[in-house]
Each structure stands twice: as C-alpha cells, then as structure tokens.
Amino acid sequence: MKNFPVTVAAKFRRFMFTRVGLACLVCLMVSAGPGFSAVNAVAGLANPLENNGTGARAMAMGSAFVGVADDATAVFWNPAGLGNLKNTELELDNNIWLAGILQETALVGLPLGSLGVVGAAINYVNYGTLTGYDATGLQLGNYSANQYGFDVGWGRQIFGDLSGGATLKGSLQTIGSATYENLAVDVGTLWQPCRHFKLGLAVTNLGTTVAGYAQDTALRLGGSYRIDFDDSNELLFAASGAWEPLGVSSLQLGAEDKIYRILSLRVGYQAQLANTQIQGMSGWTAGLGVLVEGFNVDYAYLPFGDLGAANWITLGYKFN
Numbered sequence: 085m086k087n088f089p090v091t092v093a094a095k096f097r098r099f100m101f102t103r104v105g106l107a108c109l110v111c112l113m114v115s116a117g118p119g120f121s122a123v124n125a126v127a128g129l130a131n132p133l134e135n136n137g138t139g140a141r142a143m144a145m146g147s148a149f150v151g152v153a154d155d156a157t158a159v160f161w162n163p164a165g166l167g168n169l170k171n172t173e174l175e176l177d178n179n180i181w182l183a184g185i186l187q188e189t190a191l192v193g194l195p196l197g198s199l200g201v202v203g204a205a206i207n208y209v210n211y212g213t214l215t216g217y218d219a220t221g222l223q224l225g226n227y228s229a230n231q232y233g234f235d236v237g238w239g240r241q242i243f244g245d246l247s248g249g250a251t252l253k254g255s256l257q258t259i260g261s262a263t264y265e266n267l268a269v270d271v272g273t274l275w276q277p278c279r280h281f282k283l284g285l286a287v288t289n290l291g292t293t294v295a296g297y298a299q300d301t302a303l304r305l306g307g308s309y310r311i312d313f314d315d316s317n318e319l320l321f322a323a324s325g326a327w328e329p330l331g332v333s334s335l336q337l338g339a340e341d342k343i344y345r346i347l348s349l350r351v352g353y354q355a356q357l358a359n360t361q362i363q364g365m366s367g368w369t370a371g372l373g374v375l376v377e378g379f380n381v382d383y384a385y386l387p388f389g390d391l392g393a394a395n396w397i398t399l400g401y402k403f404n
Contacts (some may be wrong), residue, residue: 151282248274
C-alpha cells in the first residue's frame with residue numbers, strides 16, 4: 085500500500101483500463117458459449133473427476149489454469165508449475181459437489197532448492213448413499229460409494245524459462261462390496277518467455293483401464309497474461325482448452341483482479357464443445373479470495389443449471 089497516494093487521473097485511467105478489459109472478456113465468454121451443439125455420446129469413462137482439478141481460485145477462473153499454475157494446486161493442473169514455487173504452501177479444499185457429492189483435499193507444495201519442488205496431496209470423495217436394485221428391478225437396499233486418492237508431483241526449471249513436471253496419482257474406489265484400484269500419470273511443461281506471459285501444456289490421466297473402462301485422458305493447452313498497474317492492483321487474464329478424446333472437450337476463459345494484494349475478484353466461463361442437455365445457467369463461474377499475513381481464504385461458485393451448483397472453499401497458508 086506504499087503507493088496508495090496516486091493522482092486522481094492515474095486512478096481513473098487504471099479503473100477504466102481494468103474494467104474495459106474485464107468487459108471484453110465477458111463479451112468473448114458470451115460469444116463462445118452457444119455455438120457448440122454437437123452431441124457427444126459417451127458410454128462411460130473411469131475417474132472423470134480427476135480432470136476437474138481442485139482449488140477455489142482455479143475453479144472461479146473457469147478452470148483456465150494450465151497456463152497459470154502458480155500455486156500448490158499445480159500438482160493437479162500442470163505439474164510443471166510446481167517448479168516456480170518459492171515458498172512452502174499448505175492448502176485444504178472443500179467441495180460440495182452436485183447430487184450431494186462431498187470432496188475433501190489436503191495438499192502441500194515444498195521447494196527443495198536445486199532439486200525442484202515437490203507437491204503432494206491426499207483426497208477423499210464421498211458419493212453418498214445409493215439404492216441398489218437387481219436385474220428385475222427389485223430393491224435390494226442401500227450401499228455407499230467412496231474414493232480415496234493420492235497425488236505426488238514434481239516440477240523444476242529445466243533450462244531458461246522452460247519448466248517441466250510430472251504427477252503420479254492413485255486411487256482406491258469402493259462401491260458397495262466392490263473395490264477398484266487405479267494408477268495414472270500427468271505430465272506438463274510451462275514456458276515463461278517474459279515476466280507477465282506464460283504458456284502451459286499438460287496431458288492428464290495417462291493410465292490403464294479400470295473395470296473395463298478407459299481413463300478420462302485430457303490434453304490441456306493454455307496461456308496467461310498479467311498486468312501490473314502498481315503495488316495496489318494487478319490483473320490476470322487466462323485462456324485454455326481441454327481436449328478429451330473420449331469425453332467432452334471444452335474451452336475456458338478466466339480473469340482475476342487483485343486489489344492491494346489482499347482482495348481478489350474472479351470470474352470465468354467454461355464452454356463445453358458438446359450439447360450436454362443441461363437447462364438453465366451453466367458454464368459461468370465466479371469467486372473471491374482474501375489474503376492476510378500469508379493466510380488465504382478463497383471461494384468459488386459454479387452453477388450447473390437444473391442440476392444444481394457446486395461450492396468450493398479453500399483455506400491455505402504460504403510460508404514467508
């Protein structure tokens with residue numbers, strides 16, 4: 085806040101530039117949404133939630149994070165981003181998903197000097213109580229479904245402005261009396277040719293089939309550009325695309341307006357490149373974050389039309 089006493093004219097120019105930029109982003113979001121109507125019929129894929137990533141900040145920015153990946157959640161979005169972490173980070177994520185699904189994630193990012201940065205996470209998904217039926221439609225009683233998982237990632241600057249990384253992840257799923265195990269790998273690169281611009285590429289969910297179903301593999305490509313007005317305001321734009329050969333591909337746009345390094349306002353949009361048959365408002369995302377003395381609290385709201393909405397809450401701490 086040391087540069088707080090700026091002129092009224094400078095404040096007005098900064099205000100107009102920031103809001104006009106956000107308005108342009110909103111126009112792009114609106115024009116991107118309704119044009120994609122091809123129906124993608126998919127019988128089933130293993131671990132579809134693995135490609136959703138985690139973290140209220142990324143979710144509020146429309147999941148356009150593969151070209152940002154500048155915090156501990158990079159272990160999920162693009163492990164190459166871990167290589168740029170300078171401080172140890174701790175984070176707890178709570179996600180109240182659709183249909184009462186509850187997802188909890190704890191993760192840490194730990195710099196190891198010349199050895200790079202290690203990121204690790206454990207997560208738990210509770211799918212709730214389900215009703216079972218036999219082949220004739222006779223009700224058999226209720227059963228539960230859960231998933232326990234881990235992620236171990238590593239990232240490092242390879243040379244110059246190019247970073248690389250990989251994540252090994254595993255899960256144990258229980259559905260009634262049945263149990264399924266799975267291992268998969270994510271790989272990624274992140275190129276930062278200048279201070280404010282980054283390009284990211286990641287391939288996620290490279291693994292074997294689970295119970296006869298193929299992994300929900302995705303290719304992510306995106307970039308981000310940050311504008312630093314002064315110590316009191318910076319604006320981040322991000323855009324990315326996710327191609328899922330067997331699933332539903334999408335385009336993502338997001339923006340973050342950080343004010344006095346304390347308050348962050350976020351908005352995003354994710355356009356599905358298929359007709360998902362969802363009625364009502366969907367695709368838009370929004371959220372905010374507060375950072376005080378290394379502690380951060382972030383929130384994201386994701387509406388899914390007539391299916392309901394998801395609410396993400398993140399509690400984190402960055403060591404100085």
